[in-house]
Amino acid sequence: MPDFLETEMKFRTPARKYALVATVIAAPLALAACSDSDDAAYETDTETVEIEANEALENVDAMPVEDPQASMPDPVVPSTTQTVDPEAAAAAEAARQQTLQDEGDDAAATAAAAMDAMNEE
Structure with a gap:
């Protein structure tokens, strides 16, 4: 067995854990504080755009x-x-109502089949 596997592992002390967490948190904040904004929205305002x-x-x-x-x-x-x-208008309206009823019945049957399939699983 290799020697490095036989040596005892050094456990991190709580102070080292806190230092590591502080470093991980501080590093991105430090980088963000040093950045420069090149966003065009900061350099223009409404008046200058309208004038141009x-x-x-x-x-x-x-x-x-x-x-x-x-x-x-x-x-x-x-x-x-x-x-x-x-009479033609009444017949057309009755046909439209029947079509709507049939579509509603089909939708209800589809929903019931889906519920049955879900309950079987």
Whole structure:
């Protein structure tokens, strides 16, 4: 067996443990205290940014022009002369309600199956 395995291990005393913890805590704090901030947010403020933007636009004489292709189209107004068959509207509403009911039933069945699968595990 190697000699270094047979020697007694020196246990750390409480004072050494506290010194080690203090060093581990103090080292990052010391590095943080010595750092320099190169963040651009510290060097600029709102006034200087606005002034530079205004100076850039001083030589512009043209006024903004509306782009006709970018404008919103006129809203479509429903015709007041169009008639709706009440029976067809009722049938469409009943079909929509049935579809919603079927989807709800499917969701409930899926949730119940998932709960059963969880309870089996």
